[in-house]
Amino acid sequence: MTTTTDVSIAIPDVAEKWGGGINEVTIGATADSGGSRGSTVTIGGSKAVPFMSFEGSLGCKPAIAVEVWDIAPDALPPQLSEAYGDSLNSPGAWAKKAVEFGAELICLRLMGAHPDVADKSPDDCAAAVKEVLQAVDVPLIIWGCDVDEKDNQILPAVSSAANGENCLIGTAKEKNYRTLVAVCLADGHKLLAESPLDINIAKQVNILCSDAGYPLENIVVFPTTGALGYGIEYVYSIQERGRLAGLSGDKQLSQPVLCNVGYEAWRVKEAKDPPFDCVTDENRDQWGVMWEASTGVVLLQSGVELLVMRHPKAIEYINEAIKRFLPDK
Amino acid sequence: MSKKCKVHFVPDDITVEVPVGSTLLAAANAAGVYVNSLCGGDGVCGRCRVILRSGKTTGESTEYFTHDEIRAGYILACEARAESDVEVEIPPETRQTQTAPEHEKLKSEVPQLKDLSRGAQRQIKLAPLMQKHYVELPKPTLENNVSDLQRLEQELHKVVPAEGFQMGLKVTRRLPKILRDADWKLTAITGHRGPLTEIVSVESGDTRRRNMCIAVDIGTTTVVCHLVDLRDGQTLGQEAKYNSQANYGADVIRRIIHASTPDGEKALREAIVGDINELIHGLTRRYHLTQNDISFISAAGNTTMLHLLLGLPSENIRKEPYVGVAYRLPAFRAAEMGLHINPRGLLYCLPCVAGFVGADTVSGIYASGMCTSDDVRMLIDIGTNGEIVVGNKEFLVCASASAGPAFEGAECKCGMRATAGAIDHIRLHDADHVMSYSTIGSSPPLGFSGTGYVNMIAEMLRAGVIDKTGRMNPDASKTQLRESEFGELEYLVIPAAQTGNGKDITVSQGDVKNILRAKAAIYAAATVLLRSLDMSFSDLTEILVAGAFGNFLNVDNAVCIGLLPDISPERLRFVGNSSLAGAKLAALCCDCYDEIFNIADRTTYFELSTQPDFMDEFVSASFFPHTNTELFPSVNLFPKMPKIPKTQSSRKE
Structure with missing residues (x-):
């Protein structure tokens, strides 16, 4: 055993140097640039792994969008329907409520167009978009009904209805991207590119869209997600792998990422009807909120730039988390 | 005794008698008539299409045929069972040209020793595996009364640098008579056996002029034989044909499965032995040789093909951890395998590494x-x-x-082997028009060879018919893209009126995915x-x-x-x-x-x-x-930005 001597060791600089960075994408257009939004939201721009400010610029603050549907959902968990009340019956009122809750963007899902829901026409969808645009002045994310054939009918109409507003419209998929690329190019919107939790396919969708003429730097990636307890570790590792590749200079993975936090979290039974012994009548309603917030915090740390959320309390938690992670922003 | 019936195949004009209830595919195999089949008779590939011209069959299904084809009498040979004397026509698409691929024929030059030396980057010293040595032995006397064999070995030692000799019992029994009949002037055929040399046979007189060998590549699809003169290492000629085992399945896995059925192993072995013999006969006939002049066979092939040739059980190659019986084998008597060369001649099989590396x-x-x-x-x-x-x-x-x-043309809708009529080169002018194409043998087109598919897919990418995922763009062509009878998109390349078999040549969505x-x-x-x-x-x-x-x-x-x-x-x-x-x-x-x-x-x-x-x-x-x-920095499929109007038109729909 040696006795203690006075040794000073310089702490090595462990900061990684990154050659690449994540693109900045701005959503929304104010009157100056031909739109009618009161503000715009810019996401992305980081040149370091999430929240490691000593490695490089962290870019823009993550943004929170709130999900609004064009039709009143018939099976919303009571915690959510209580929070939004009657506003659920009108997309405009719902969007207003969402902005009150802290939405920086509105994510309008055109679920009413789904053939099994209300099979709404392209004109109906366009009217819903206009209603939301008039009700609030935050930027808009417009999301189809996830049925490719129907999306290809409604998205040209809604894109045209939001002409000049620089919305983010989705989703372009490996099997269905041509129509959306064409309308986003024509009407000046940003593009949301979807892939099933697979880096290769995420890159492939980006390549396909850019082959079809869409600028790579205007794409936001939606890699799909799961909720806490449902493979979030895998989601995290895929997201991390993609992010490290992007930071290392892979142009096909340099896009900011959107995750559908509220939708995923409120799907699981632990959120809606928690099956645990420790659940009491007092805390029962908190489970869903915490499930959504925890899912969001994990995804934030994986580098997600744009969180689509639902419950006002969860939004508060996430905003709080962002403040603590990024005290300077 | 079960009842028999006659099956007559046209255009081959061959009749075979089989038990009533036999499948037409079995009858074709018995008759030695080639019927295309990928699945080996499982009724799933739909390739063994034949036309029933007369007689009665049972058991056929209709799922692989159009209404017109059913009316024309199309049936699957592997499902239809002969119930009476029948006449069966084998249409062009089901037939196989039983000659070598045209490419092989056109390649008049067969590699000679100097080419081989260059390829292997060394000077090859001619020292064949089996050699003929002419020796004149001193007659035995009271002073020199060593045994006949020792006498031969002593003389051979002067010309063969071997550590020792071995000789089989049969030759040893015949030795004294041959030596004396030949008046001690004879030719010894020696074979390489590692450190030892086998005196394979002795022939009276000088027969060194006739020492040939066959080098054979046993491919899953094609069998190629070269006839080599061992005196100077020159390749005299080549013959190739398709591996007849294809009747039992297109790939090694199906053949292994077939080999593990009763009689399956024997059928596969006889098929490949028959193929090699046929090629040897063709070569010996062409060069006026007898089978005695072929001293040995040097064989390469994948692990499964060699197992099947030697009659080794192959079923474990297919199962994890993919173990074959033996990868390094000594030379065997070729006659044991039923190969028609010199009855004492050897079969040298080259070594394998693993179950799937042969x-x-x-x-x-x-x-x-x-x-x-x-x-x-x-x-x-x-x-x-x-x-x-x-x-x-x-x-x-x-x-x-x-x-x-897929690259051998199989498992694609219009895929075929590289024989006459296979499209090998093709250019598209745009998504609607073929600019030019060529077929092997300049015959009317019948389908695509593997090379043809590579060229076609590249052209479809350039023309925007498919995107980089291989999905067809339904808007790319109004005239050439359509829905196939199976509900998938297909691209019409050459319409029926211009093809050799009166059927459209198409590339389906599934074909692109296969490639x-x-x-x-x-x-x-x-x-x-x-x-x-x-x-x-x-x-x-x-x-x-x-x-x-x-x-x-x-x-x-x-x-x-x-x-x-x-x-x-x-x-x-x-x-x-x-x-x-x-x-x-x-x-x-x-x-x-x-x-x-x-x-x-x-x-x-x-x-x-x-x-x-x-x-x-x-x-x-x-x-x-x-x-x-x-x-892939040099690949630029779209030198210009693609025009947007095409996609915009879909907006209006």
Whole structure:
């Protein structure tokens, strides 16, 4: 055993140097640039792994969008329907409520167009978009009904209805991207590119869209997600792998990422009807909120730039988390 | 005794008698009539289409035929059972031209010893595996009364540098009579047996003039034989034909399954032995030889093909951990296998490495010269199984990936082997028009060869008919794209009126996916193998492409679809049938034969199925040319920005 001597060791600089960075994408257009939004939201721009400010610029603050549907959902968990009340019956009122809750963007899902829901026409969808645009002045994310054939009918109409507003419209998929690329190019919107939790396919969708003429730097990636307890570790590792590749200079993975936090979290039974012994009548309603917030915090740390959320309390938690992670922003 | 009936096949005009209730496919096999079949009679491939002209059959299904075809009497040979005397027509698409691929014939030049020496990057010393030595023995006297055999050995020792001799009992029994009948002037045929030399046979007089061998490459699809004169190492001629085992399934897995059924093993063995004998007969007839003049056979082939030839049980090759019976075998008496050469002649089989890396690969490694150089090269042998070898004189590592038979034209709707009528080159003017195409033998087109598919897919990419995922763009062409009878999109290449069989030649969505998977498997295997060696394509001096396919492949298009890596064309070299070249080198030179066994020992087999990143690489490569576009910098499918109006038109719909 040696006795203690006075040794000073310089702490090595462990900061990684990154050659690449994540693109900045701005959503929304104010009157100056031909739109009618009161503000715009810019996401992305980081040149370091999430929240490691000593490695490089962290870019823009993550943004929170709130999900609004064009039709009143018939099976919303009571915690959510209580929070939004009657506003659920009108997309405009719902969007207003969402902005009150802290939405920086509105994510309008055109679920009413789904053939099994209300099979709404392209004109109906366009009217819903206009209603939301008039009700609030935050930027808009417009999301189809996830049925490719129907999306290809409604998205040209809604894109045209939001002409000049620089919305983010989705989703372009490996099997269905041509129509959306064409309308986003024509009407000046940003593009949301979807892939099933697979880096290769995420890159492939980006390549396909850019082959079809869409600028790579205007794409936001939606890699799909799961909720806490449902493979979030895998989601995290895929997201991390993609992010490290992007930071290392892979142009096909340099896009900011959107995750559908509220939708995923409120799907699981632990959120809606928690099956645990420790659940009491007092805390029962908190489970869903915490499930959504925890899912969001994990995804934030994986580098997600744009969180689509639902419950006002969860939004508060996430905003709080962002403040603590990024005290300077 | 079960009742018999007669099955008459046209246009072959062959009749065979079979038990009532036999399938037409079984009858065709019994008659030696070729009927195309991929699945080997499981009723799933729909390839064994025949037309019932008269008589009664039962058991046929209609799912593979159009209404018109059913009316015309189309049935599947593997399902239809003869219930009476029947006449069956075998239509062109089901027939096989039983001659060599046209390419093989056109290639008038067969590689000679100097070409082989150049390929293997060394001077080959002519010292065949079996040699003929003319000796005149001193007659026995009271002073010199050693045994007959010793007398022969003493004399042979002067010309053969062997450690010792061995002789079989049969020859030894005949020895005294031959020696005395020949007045002690005789020719001894010696065979290479490692450190020993076998005196295989003795013939009276000087027969050295007639010492030939057959080098054979037993491919899953094609069997090629070269006749080599062992006096000077010159190749006299070649014959090729399709492996008749194709009747029992297109790929090795189906054949192994068939071999494990009762009688299956025998049927497969007899099929390949029959093929080799047929080729030998053709060659001996052409060069006015007798079968006695063929001293031995040097055989290369994949592990399964050699197992089936030798009658070794092959079923364990198919099951994890993929173990064959034996990979290194001594020479056997060829007659034991039923091969028609000199009755005392030997069959030398080259060594295998693993269940899916056979003597064809080892032989290719040797013949390509990659194992003697300091430079690190990669050998890609494109076949139903893609084999990839990386190495130099210090190390050799190989892997095997199942690519499927798409590159051999199989399992694609209009795919065919590289015979007369197969489209090999094609250019599209745009998505609506074919600019030009050529077929093998300039015959009316019947379908696509593997090369043809590579060119076609590249052209479809350039014309925007498919995107980089291989999906057809339904808006790309109003005239050529349509829905097939199976509900998938298909691209009409050549309409029925211009084809040799009156049927449209099309490329279906499924065909594109088949090719995509095949090329992805080969590229991913090469990538994972290189990565395991901490190397990349740029570290390779050269990439050698082997297989009959390799000779005629358009490099630009092979790179364009991502089958071959994007390296400068000077670093890509086609080495043709390197398996056969190796078999021939072994035949001509004992040292080469021994070295090939060394190579088999030195080659490390790398099992891809246990590599966690193989699947990831496969998905990454399942894109034209590749998801990582930076790997293919020279591939620019869209020199101009594509026009947007086409997609905009879909908005109005």
